[in-house]
Amino acid sequence: MDIFLQLFEPVNLFVMAIGVLLGIIIGALPGLTPTMGVAMAIPFTFSLPAEYGLLLLGGIYSGAVYGGSIPAILFNIPGAPASVATTFEGYPMAQKGEAKKALELSTISSTIGGILGMLLLLYFAPVFSDFSLRFGATENFWIAIFGITIIAVISDGSSIKNMIGGAVGILISMIGIHSMTGMPRFTFGMSSFVGGLNVVSILIGLFAFPQALRLIENLRNHQQGSQIYRYSSSKKTSLLSSFADVFKNLKALSLGSIVGLIVGVAPGAGGNVASIMAYNELKRFSKNKEAFGKGNKEGIIASESANNAEVGGALIPLLTLGIPGSPTSAIFLGGLMIHGIWPGRDLFVQHAEVANLFLYGMLVIQILLLLIGLIAIRYLSKLVNVPNYFMAPVIISFSIIGAYTTQNNTFDIYSMVIIGIFMYLFQKFDFSPAPVALGFILGPIAEEGLLQGIALGESDGSIFHYFTTGIYNWILISLTILTISYSLWQSFKKKDRIKEKRDISFSLDSLLTWQGISWLIFSVLTLVAIYNVRSLAFEMKLFPLITLSLLLLFNMIQIVKLILNSHIKRITDHERTPLNTIYFLTFISVISLLTDILGFYTQVLILMISVPFYVYLQRKRITNLYQIMFISTSFTLIMYLVFSGLIKVPLPSGLALNLLNFFLR
Incomplete structure (x- = not known):
């Protein structure tokens, strides 16, 4: 008590x-x-x-x-x-x-x-x-x-x-x-x-x-x-019911x-x-x-x-x-x-x-x-x-x-x-x-x-x-x-x-599809990995060999399923991603990799502006450019105040800022 x-x-x-x-x-x-x-x-x-x-x-x-x-x-x-x-x-x-x-x-x-x-x-x-x-x-x-x-x-x-x-x-x-x-x-x-x-x-x-x-x-x-x-989230719920x-x-x-x-x-x-x-x-x-x-x-x-x-x-x-x-x-x-x-x-x-x-x-x-x-x-x-x-x-x-x-x-x-x-x-x-x-x-x-x-x-x-x-x-x-x-x-x-x-139905033609070729390449790569792993010391190769052998087995099962024509996934026109979306996703991925060059906060600002701006170019009524800029800069500023000001996390400053600091010294 x-x-x-x-x-x-x-x-x-x-x-x-x-x-x-x-x-x-x-x-x-x-x-x-x-x-x-x-x-x-x-x-x-x-x-x-x-x-x-x-x-x-x-x-x-x-x-x-x-x-x-x-x-x-x-x-x-x-x-x-x-x-x-x-x-x-x-x-x-x-x-x-x-x-x-x-x-x-x-x-x-x-x-x-x-x-x-x-x-x-x-x-x-x-x-x-x-x-x-x-x-x-x-x-x-x-x-x-x-x-x-x-x-x-x-x-x-x-x-x-x-x-x-x-x-x-x-x-x-x-x-x-x-x-x-x-x-x-x-x-x-x-x-x-x-x-x-x-x-x-x-x-x-x-x-x-x-x-x-x-x-x-x-x-x-x-x-x-x-x-x-x-x-x-409009569905009604009560705490008592939960x-x-x-x-x-x-x-x-x-x-x-x-x-x-x-x-x-x-x-x-x-x-x-x-x-x-x-x-x-x-x-x-x-x-x-x-x-x-x-x-x-x-x-x-x-x-x-x-x-x-x-x-x-x-x-x-x-x-x-x-x-x-x-x-x-x-x-x-x-x-x-x-x-x-x-x-x-x-x-x-x-x-x-x-x-x-x-x-x-x-x-x-x-x-x-x-x-x-x-x-x-x-x-x-x-x-x-x-x-x-x-x-x-x-x-x-x-x-x-x-x-x-x-x-x-x-x-x-x-x-x-x-x-x-x-x-x-x-x-x-x-x-x-x-x-x-x-x-x-x-x-x-x-x-x-x-x-x-x-x-x-x-x-x-x-x-x-x-x-x-x-x-x-x-x-x-x-x-x-x-x-x-x-x-x-x-x-x-x-x-x-x-x-x-x-x-x-049994069909070898399915192996000539992009799926069949992908599974065959994956199986060949697995075989190459098994061959190379064999040269390692016993303790270092035992578990990888077991895992790779099972992976090869699973690959072969997938190939058999493909030959039996029961496991082919076809992409419809609706599911196919347009080229402009692919280009933009590539751009986002590349920007995400450039932390060392851009600096974290510059990177965040670019990401925050580019995605809504991409949507703006397609549908101009969703928001306006002033809102995009205001929300993007506000979020970046909050991130800076929290992680660099309050928590003091050491984040990459970027190549441009590092060069500027070098010359100022």
Whole structure:
């Protein structure tokens, strides 16, 4: 009771509320992840008492995990890696005019999942810390493989294409220093590749940048008006009905929370894995699978309760054993040590007052998250009414700054833009970004677990025996087999439905189409890669060879489908992009790559002016040139005041300004 009375003192409430609000803002900005938010806030806690510093970091952590759902729902852009699964159902709801409803469901589910995670942290930390210690190399390998098999059923469309996307994501994750040998791999002689591709820039490239390009492309498909491609939020909804919807779907809520807790306790996985696994398991056991991907409320409830329950689960091994359960909790460990607090038994003995205040404070933070989140929804849901000719350059601007500020490296901008362009093109042929993202995240976990398990298995006498013994291994192996079997069953069902609709004819002529030639080239490139990888050391080539061999198999299956004339996608005249749009998208992509030359703020101004001006040239009634100039310069000025004036982020100033400064000196 003394702790609760202390928590409700005005100063403590203010610190927690500021943390939650900052976290929501950080999570809502694409590219600014919970990990970055906590890392950026740690220096500000130096001069604060330990309890204030930890409560501030805890508020930012919880708020940022929830905040990532806001752009995921409104713009199909996960604000944080943990919000990838929220895009699957949240964005379709926004398209149907239910953005406010989706945000309410996200807020309520996040709060409940967070509360359950914190209760588990309070009362079951010793039990689950012992459980987390039982997860060794083989368990981490199998949980990663289980996550990878989810790729086949994680999104709509072809399961084979999903698996190809996942394999490509795994291969991309292998670029850079090999974790076991310390040697560079797949760098092609470029020093920029040695450090590997940054996960934040890759996720922005997969989700945010292609979405901006699609918004620009879709501008041509809409009639004149003051706002184009807007999503109406006029559908009436009440807060009570949203609470009722959450508690009516107890299966989704409980499944999401349980998966989030388990994944959180297992070190290394994180909220991104938790939310995707929860969504997949919900879809697997649902009787109405066709409703998923079209704005299903259960999908939002499961994914959001999972990634917020993961916060409490991840703090269990951190506080009890000093083992971070997620990247963000690893940064949190630094925040503890800065104040001279070491995790483990001493935390609850020598620093019991601070520890208990923080643990119970995390419960209060979930309540504040609910209140602040619900108040903010009223204003956030109106963002869908921003015209797309302004929203697209805003998304690109935040994508650039989000990619750059992670490591203050323009190479991350280049990788983000190039990945984004490829993803934009591949989405036209039914490839989804989610499998690529999941492969990129889980690939290194699977490879490290495999190599460590082989080394330990050799010393144990049998590698196969080492990977297939133990209750946790068998549970994960069974889940993996179940997922693969379900995927195959779904594929056969779909194949039977196709056979009922039309006869499948054998035709080699389909190989001469552009699709057939593309798959043949892709297969040849895969064979060349397999040949070249064979020259690497065993530890460095094993997992790439496995991945490339599976990729070749999936390519051959696609070629067989093409020969059977059952998988040809033909582009209609309506779907074909006009040349002037292609030229303009190329111009936007090139401008996005010129941060070093133009400077960030000049780049933002050009983007903000060029997109609405492009629309103005086509439809002069949408707005006028004075409005374009005023809004563009105002937005650029706000960006400058926030990032250079307030946060003081070191951004590229551009070649012209650097030359001017040189001559002035």
